[in-house]
Amino acid sequence: MRFPGPTLNLRAAALAGGIAVACALGHQVGAAADSSMSIAVMGQQDAAWAGAPLGTSATESIGSAGCAITAVTMMLRYYGMDTDPGAFNAWLSANGGYAYDDQLIWDAVTRYSGGRVGFSGWLGPDLGAIQAELDAGRPVVAEVRLGANQHFVLLTGYATEGGILINDPWFADSVRFIDRYGDPAAGIVSIRTFMPADPGGARGHGRLSWLANAVAAVHLSQ
Numbered sequence: 444m445r446f447p448g449p450t451l452n453l454r455a456a457a458l459a460g461g462i463a464v465a466c467a468l469g470h471q472v473g474a475a476a477d478s479s480m481s482i483a484v485m486g487q488q489d490a491a492w493a494g495a496p497l498g499t500s501a502t503e504s505i506g507s508a509g510c511a512i513t514a515v516t517m518m519l520r521y522y523g524m525d526t527d528p529g530a531f532n533a534w535l536s537a538n539g540g541y542a543y544d545d546q547l548i549w550d551a552v553t554r555y556s557g558g559r560v561g562f563s564g565w566l567g568p569d570l571g572a573i574q575a576e577l578d579a580g581r582p583v584v585a586e587v588r589l590g591a592n593q594h595f596v597l598l599t600g601y602a603t604e605g606g607i608l609i610n611d612p613w614f615a616d617s618v619r620f621i622d623r624y625g626d627p628a629a630g631i632v633s634i635r636t637f638m639p640a641d642p643g644g645a646r647g648h649g650r651l652s653w654l655a656n657a658v659a660a661v662h663l664s665q
Contacts, residue, residue: 478577479600479608482521485528486615487513492529498541505532511547511595513612514584518597519552521582522560522639531555549635563638568631576636577601584635587624589613593632596620 487493493506505512505528512535513528520526535541540551553561566572576583576598583598597610599617607620607627614623624630 479602480521480577480580480582482517482582482597482599482610484610484615484617485513485517485520485612487528487612488615489528492527492532495529495532496536497532498536498545500545503545505529508545510612511584514595514597514610515547515552517610517612518582518584518637519556519560522556524556524559552637559640561638561640562635564634564636566634566636568628568633570627570631572636573598573607573627573631573634574601581637581639584637585609586632586634587630588632589624598634 487509488506492509493504495505497503497505497508497512500508509528509532512531516526516528516531519531534555535547535551538551538554540548540555542548549562549565573583573585577600585596585598587594587596594613596612598607598620599610600608602608602619605619605621608617609620609623610617611623620627620630
């Protein structure tokens with residue numbers, strides 16, 4: 444994600460579909476009980492790392508364009524890794540974790556975690572796949588539309604009334620997807636999934652899904 448400045452104009456139109464979205468997600472999640480993971484929010488604009496160059500870019504910093512690595516960092520911390528966007532960025536920069544200066548190579552997450560968390564798939568905006576991952580206690584990194592920019596957030600669960608819940612690196616907060624990005628079917632561009640080495644020990648204690656096997660062999664990089 445690249446923003447020309449710190450001020451973002453979120454159009455009211457992006458929120459207009461809220462009621463319809465809630466109904467649509469009702470069909471997606473069925474009668475399932477609320478399911479959410481407790482994942483501490485981290486912001487890409489935190490002063491501790493915001494000013495660090497993103498990869499080898501001469502123009503971008505973690506603060507301006509580090510949404511993807513910040514979303515991944517929150518996911519890694521959920522799985523027990525003691526890290527932050529600054530440390531993750533430094534490792535990626537020194538170990539071939541970026542393409543074209545500052546584009547995250549998603550499979551590098553597997554190397555960075557020493558295999559504790561493996562990149563397992565790059566999928567489209569499949570709400571069924573998202574539900575399966577969240578049911579299994581696995582947070583999902585999602586690419587979304589924010590104005591004219593593309594951005595990454597961490598999907599942390601869903602509620603039967605309210606839909607998908609997210610941690611947003613740009614705003615450093617936790618909100619319902621529909622309250623910021625509207626209809627997930629339109630607002631989610633793609634998703635990245637990750638599998639812990641011990642899936643039976645996932646903190647979400649949810650149902651393990653066939654999805655893990657279906658995408659385990661997929662390794663794509665951005």
